[in-house]
Amino acid sequence: MEPRDQHHDPAFAVLHLLLKANPQAEEFVKHADLDETKVAELPDRMFAWPARRLFPINTPEATVLSSMYRQKCAAVPSEVDDNLRRAQEVYGVKDLLSTVKTAEAPPPITEDDFLLPQHKRLLVKTAADVKKAEEILLDQYPRLNIQDRATGFINLVKKARDFNVSLAPKTHQMAGMTVCTTKRAMDLIEARRCATKDPLFQTAYVKLAAALQGRAETLHDREELIELAEAVARIDKLAGLGKHYDKLMPDPIQTVFNTEKLAEEMVNLNGREVALSKLAAMPTTFWEDVIGPDMAAEITTGGGVDAAKLAQIVPTLPLDLRIILQHQIP
Numbered sequence: 001m002e003p004r005d006q007h008h009d010p011a012f013a014v015l016h017l018l019l020k021a022n023p024q025a026e027e028f029v030k031h032a033d034l035d036e037t038k039v040a041e042l043p044d045r046m047f048a049w050p051a052r053r054l055f056p057i058n059t060p061e062a063t064v065l066s067s068m069y070r071q072k073c074a075a076v077p078s079e080v081d082d083n084l085r086r087a088q089e090v091y092g093v094k095d096l097l098s099t100v101k102t103a104e105a106p107p108p109i110t111e112d113d114f115l116l117p118q119h120k121r122l123l124v125k126t127a128a129d130v131k132k133a134e135e136i137l138l139d140q141y142p143r144l145n146i147q148d149r150a151t152g153f154i155n156l157v158k159k160a161r162d163f164n165v166s167l168a169p170k171t172h173q174m175a176g177m178t179v180c181t182t183k184r185a186m187d188l189i190e191a192r193r194c195a196t197k198d199p200l201f202q203t204a205y206v207k208l209a210a211a212l213q214g215r216a217e218t219l220h221d222r223e224e225l226i227e228l229a230e231a232v233a234r235i236d237k238l239a240g241l242g243k244h245y246d247k248l249m250p251d252p253i254q255t256v257f258n259t260e261k262l263a264e265e266m267v268n269l270n271g272r273e274v275a276l277s278k279l280a281a282m283p284t285t286f287w288e289d290v291i292g293p294d295m296a297a298e299i300t301t302g303g304g305v306d307a308a309k310l311a312q313i314v315p316t317l318p319l320d321l322r323i324i325l326q327h328q329i330p
Contacts, residue, residue, distance in 0.1 A: 003073045005055045006032070006065045007039050018068045025064050025096060032061035048083035049076060057083060060091035067097050115155040116148055127163040130156065134171055141174065142246045146233055149174065149253060169260035174253060176226055179261045180219040186212050188255040189232065192241060195248065201239040208232065218259075229256040268315070269326040278329055279314065280307040290324060291317065 009015055019026045039056055048055035048066055055066035067084050070076065088094040115122035115133055122133045137144075137152050144152065153175035160167050172178055186209045193205035208231060219225060232252040236242055245251040250258070268274075284305060287296040291313075299309040314322070 003054055005069045007036055022068055029061050029064050032065055049080045057087035060093050063087040063091055064093050115152045124159045127165050130160050130163050130165040134167055146251060172262055173257050173260050176257050178257045179259045180225050180256050181258055182212050182215050182217060182219055184258045185256055191249055195241055196239045204235045225256050229253055269322045272326050274329050276307055276311055280305045280310055
């Protein structure tokens with residue numbers, strides 16, 4: 001509501017509610033001087049909010065009343081609360097107001113609260129903000145440059161985790177958190193080779209595609225895939241192909257993270273990438289046989305295998321045990 005004090009309260013309707021909520025102050029403020037003529041003559045420094053001449057602090061009674069009215073303000077400059085506290089201490093009324101809770105100013109907005117901090121756009125402070133921002137990003141995606149696309153969606157995923165909000169599969173794709181189908185990526189890189197007439201860039205695209213030749217059908221390593229997307233973006237920029245994004249070809253993010261299937265966390269077993277979920281699905285008796293009862297107990301929680309603990313232990317296992325696991329996991 002619009003900030004008001006005891007001199008901006010028609011019929012003292014707010015004061016009535018404040019006294020009901022703070023009966024310990026009722027007797028003290030009974031003889032407070034509410035003469036508007038006198039308050040109009042006060043210098044600015046006799047108000048806790050001098051810029052707006054609100055919350056007078058010229059007397060102990062005025063200070064108590066102003067402190068009470070401050071409760072009804074959603075937010076005020078920090079200096080207002082500082083001035084009220086000093087006045088309470090000077091007049092010795094701090095104890096009287098000890099049970100009066102003043103409204104806390106909302107935490108300040110920082111760059112981390114924006115999905116696009118470089119532009120101070122897409123403020124996310126609540127779970128509802130997460131879903132609204134997701135709608136805007138998906139809708140505005142074609143209008144964003146590559147850097148903003150990546151930054152916006154990655155920050156959105158982080159916020160969603162903080163507020164425990166589910167996101168659409170498409171959003172995870174844009175954030176670079178999905179599986180890459182190798183053949184699809186190679187085909188899209190080849191399309192770029194055909195789109196440019198410059199032999200230098202054609203050669204660069206051929207080398208990128210060749211790096212994927214002979215790889216697994218799907219790729220999961222996010223760091224490796226991000227490097228690939230960045231390489232595609234660099235060549236696209238030099239070749240002037242950015243103008244074709246969302247028309248003739250997908251941008252580098254969608255080229256590399258070209259499915260909506262979330263990438264599982266993988267662990268390396270003697271050169272073979274295995275989904276952590278598969279390892280965690282093995283019964284505790286299996287792990288007791290492979291790594292021993294004592295170590296198996298360290299990765300077990302509530303009778304089942306804890307995937308997070310398993311992820312920490314598997315890379316430290318001796319080579320012979322990892323070879324056993326490699327052959328035992330389907």
